[in-house]
Amino acid sequence: MTDIILPPPDEGTLARRSEIIAGLRRLLPQESVISDIDERRPYETDALTAYRRLPLAVVLPETTAEVSAILRFLNAEGVKVVARGAGTSLAGGALPAEDAVVLGVAKMSKVLDINYENRTAQVQVGITNIAISQAVEHAEFFYAPDPSSQLACTLAGNIAMNSGGAHCLKYGVTTNNLLGVKAVLMDGTVVEFGGDYLDSPGYDFLGLLTGSEGQLAVVTEATVRILRKAEGARPVLMGFDSADAAGACVADIIGSGIIPVAIEYMDRPAIKVCENFAHAGYPLDVEALLIIEVEGSEEEIAFYLDKIASIAEAHKPSVVKVSQSDMESAAIWKGRKAAFGAMGRVSDYLCMDGTIPTGQLPQVLKRIGEIVESYGLGVANIFHAGDGNLHPLILYDMNDPEDLRKAEACGADILTLCVEAGGCLTGEHGVGIEKRDLMVHQFTETDLAYQMAVKGVFDPQWLLNPAKVFPLEGRPEPARAPVGKAA
Amino acid sequence: MVASYEPADEKETVEAVTEARSKGLPMEIAGGGTKRGLGRPIQAGAALSMAKLTGITLYEPAELVISAKAGTALADVEAALDEKGQQLAFEPMDYGAIYGAPAGRPSIGSVAACNLSGPRRIYAGAARDSLIGVRVVTGKGEAMKNGGRVMKNVTGYDLVKFSAGAFGTLGILTEVTFKVLPQAETTATLVFSGLDDESARTLMSEALSSPFEITGAAHLPGLLGDEARTLLRLEGFEASITYRIGELRRELRSYGAPEVLDTEASKAEWRAIRDVKPLAERVDGKALWRISTAPTRAPSLARAIRTKTDADLFYDWGGGLIWLTVPERSDAAEPVVRAAVAEAGGHATLVRASETIRAAIDVFEPLAEPVMALTRATKSVFDPDRILNPSRMYAGV
Missing domain, CATH: 3.30.465.10 (Uridine Diphospho-n-acetylenolpyruvylglucosamine Reductase; domain 3)
Structure with missing residues (x-):
């Protein structure tokens, strides 16, 4: 068994299951309500597969009006709701509960409007991240945030977790690329924050909703910024004999005034697995590999790569290899973006997501190695070096319950280390259930009390994704009866 | 004001708020005090200055x-x-x-x-x-x-x-x-002349949709008989700037041949635009609005206001930001501005007007009722007794 405690299901809700399903069927077309046990099974977990709970039912609405009707009904019934995009959360953000209805947004995946002159795209949030870029690719535009799971993950999940990606060093994360949303509150009220213009008026509810892990409202539509692609982009691979040298090189590049679009880091175990999978030409005999990508015209790319190479020289890279073709560049990125999947073919793992001040990189990496060793486990490190977002993959055997328990304890130690180093528990994956109980290491009781009070404003009964983000102890007493308007 | 506080650290700030709260004194918070004219006037019983919290x-x-x-x-x-x-x-x-x-x-x-x-x-x-x-x-x-x-x-x-x-x-x-x-090593600005608002807007959209990383796009229609100027800013390393200027000149040649400003001249020009100098110099007797909208709708929004009242204006953010002065009179042309913004989509803030006007009308964009309800409820979470800058943004918040 795992160490993270999930609240026991509400017996009253379980007893009313058929009534609740009947109520949902009155609101939606037959095929949009899933109650059969086999059909519910695919929704029992997300990418944190160690945890599974079969939901009470699954609903797949197609419109904002349907979402509103569902939430109004479930709010009145006091039934919990877990909103779900593609279920790719590594933090258990979409993990259901036996007494909760899963609200999947997968059917709401339309592009509603694209405006190249204003550089905006209005979409339904069930659209996958990559599909936004694909919809504007013929005009040489793209949607910037690019999480590794972008082929599958939805904008809905990206908004819920404020997802980042390899290229956010230059382009920012989801919250920096979102202009407006349409969302439904737990009581069914439809609200709009922002629009297709800059700076939403009043309090920044748009910023508050982004990264609130599906606990404040269910977003149904969004207007995002689309950007014109650079004329070209090219990565360079640099291998180093030590983490120290690679870390110092990153600091010097950034200190020099160059902000590459991406600076990715892999250690020896990660390089090996990714190279075997993608045949990207990664050097295998180095301790640390940097993938640094720059953008611009041919002349600009050459200029930046020259400058980076001359800065790197002081740190004695053992390998410097500039991509010579688009195919080679694609392979380099394929290796990096497939890292988690490739690692999964070799071993079960828990993917950590702490951020640290980049200056602490060598010390923290050394300490991570020691922590993992003390548990008798293995680790592969893959991360966004430019912004200090670490993804240590703790390798373990899922079939051995003791191993999972050790891996979780090891992960908790690593994340606590990130906080002690001046960083945070999660840079882009979210808290979910995975890091819920660690929140007390980063926040005081007062810090958490205000965040939870904000949840109470949007969702007084604590029905939206309630088992996540905040430790179970110390929560305010939820309102018992439905309270109508969130005011 | 019956009380003033000048805390030197977080602890003293906590003490000041605790005392003001126990006495029921609403506080006006000031940093440098340079923007006291922004927002609704505050009926405060205490002043809290941040002047000593520095470093x-x-x-x-x-x-x-x-x-x-x-x-x-x-x-x-x-x-x-x-x-x-x-x-x-x-x-x-x-x-x-x-x-x-x-x-x-x-x-x-x-x-x-x-x-x-x-x-x-x-x-x-x-x-x-x-x-x-x-x-x-x-x-x-x-x-x-x-x-x-x-x-x-x-x-x-x-x-x-x-x-x-x-x-x-x-x-x-x-x-x-x-x-x-x-900071960028080099800054350059392309200045196109004599364009009307709609052509300038198209020019800016085209430039911003290019791969050449424009970091500023503003249009100054002729003010006081000056010729209209449309400015595009480029920042980066010199070699890259030179290349991008060449490409942009070529792609935008149908808009005429631009003048090019160097780093120093560019910095001065964009500082003036940033600080709204083109309008601030003649703002006496006028009210100043700041309007955010989608660039494609900005020229018609401006036209809708101009058909109803005298207005001087310029565009920033590729057309998406309009700075606009109107005769102050009794209402700062609020009905005209709000109607035009509601029609186009976006939001408007009354940045400069007399205290009387700012007390009488909405300074910030009015919010839809569900959003206003959330605004009041979140205010209650952080400031239940409404003692921090009360009603500065919205009445009762």
Whole structure:
């Protein structure tokens, strides 16, 4: 068994299951309500597969009006709701509960409007991240945030977790690329924050909703910024004999005034697995590999790569290899973006997501190695070096319950280390259930009390994704009866 | 005012709020005091000055991060960054010119509290996009933090952004942490002449949709008989700038041959646009509005206002930001402006008008009722007794 405690299901809700399903069927077309046990099974977990709970039912609405009707009904019934995009959360953000209805947004995946002159795209949030870029690719535009799971993950999940990606060093994360949303509150009220213009008026509810892990409202539509692609982009691979040298090189590049679009880091175990999978030409005999990508015209790319190479020289890279073709560049990125999947073919793992001040990189990496060793486990490190977002993959055997328990304890130690180093528990994956109980290491009781009070404003009964983000102890007493308007 | 507070640290800020709260005294919070004319007038029983809460507390150039106590002058923060060739990328504007105050006085806390930005907003975001950590004293006299000093952080709710642009109505910012970026080595500006609003808007859209990374796009229609000027800014390394100027000249040749401004001239020009100098110089007797909308709808929005009242204006943000003066009279042409903005989509803020007018009409864009309900309810979480800048943004909030 795992160490993270999930609240026991509400017996009253379980007893009313058929009534609740009947109520949902009155609101939606037959095929949009899933109650059969086999059909519910695919929704029992997300990418944190160690945890599974079969939901009470699954609903797949197609419109904002349907979402509103569902939430109004479930709010009145006091039934919990877990909103779900593609279920790719590594933090258990979409993990259901036996007494909760899963609200999947997968059917709401339309592009509603694209405006190249204003550089905006209005979409339904069930659209996958990559599909936004694909919809504007013929005009040489793209949607910037690019999480590794972008082929599958939805904008809905990206908004819920404020997802980042390899290229956010230059382009920012989801919250920096979102202009407006349409969302439904737990009581069914439809609200709009922002629009297709800059700076939403009043309090920044748009910023508050982004990264609130599906606990404040269910977003149904969004207007995002689309950007014109650079004329070209090219990565360079640099291998180093030590983490120290690679870390110092990153600091010097950034200190020099160059902000590459991406600076990715892999250690020896990660390089090996990714190279075997993608045949990207990664050097295998180095301790640390940097993938640094720059953008611009041919002349600009050459200029930046020259400058980076001359800065790197002081740190004695053992390998410097500039991509010579688009195919080679694609392979380099394929290796990096497939890292988690490739690692999964070799071993079960828990993917950590702490951020640290980049200056602490060598010390923290050394300490991570020691922590993992003390548990008798293995680790592969893959991360966004430019912004200090670490993804240590703790390798373990899922079939051995003791191993999972050790891996979780090891992960908790690593994340606590990130906080002690001046960083945070999660840079882009979210808290979910995975890091819920660690929140007390980063926040005081007062810090958490205000965040939870904000949840109470949007969702007084604590029905939206309630088992996540905040430790179970110390929560305010939820309102018992439905309270109508969130005011 | 019956009381004034000048806390020197977070603890004294907590004490000040606790005392004011127990006495039922609403407080007006001031950093440099340069933007007191922005927002609805406050009926305060106490003044809280951040003047003693100063100092840069952390600056790591290689990590692109700076922290400062909220009362630190923006000018001091910018000077420290300048020494290392860095900057606040969102280019915070200075309201000094608009309110007839000296430049360079705003505090770094107010930069966050008012979510300031400048022409680079279209490329690098506003203050909220660079703000990564805050320490706050709430209206309950409690100190709390959100965010931190690392630029990628999704731990818990984003109360950093929620604090930005709340004009001190949710809490008193005591310390702020910003992500910073390198200054450009070279800046250049292409200046096209004689375009009407619609052609200028198309030109700016085309330029911003090019791969050449425009970091400023503004259109100054002829004011006082000057010829209209449309400006595009490029920033980066010299070799890259030279290349991009060539490409843009070619792609935009149907709009005429642009003049090119060098780094010094460009900086002066964009500082003036940032601080609304073209209108601030003749703002007496006028009310000043700031309107955000989608660029394609901006010219017709401006036309709708101009058909109803005298107006001088210019466009920033590729057309998406309109700065506009109208005769102040009794209502700052509010019905005309609000109707035009409602029609086009967007939001308008009455940035400069007499206290009487600002007390009588909505200064900030009125919100739909469900959003207003959320606004009141979240205000109650952070400041249940409404003692922090009460009603500065919205009546009763």
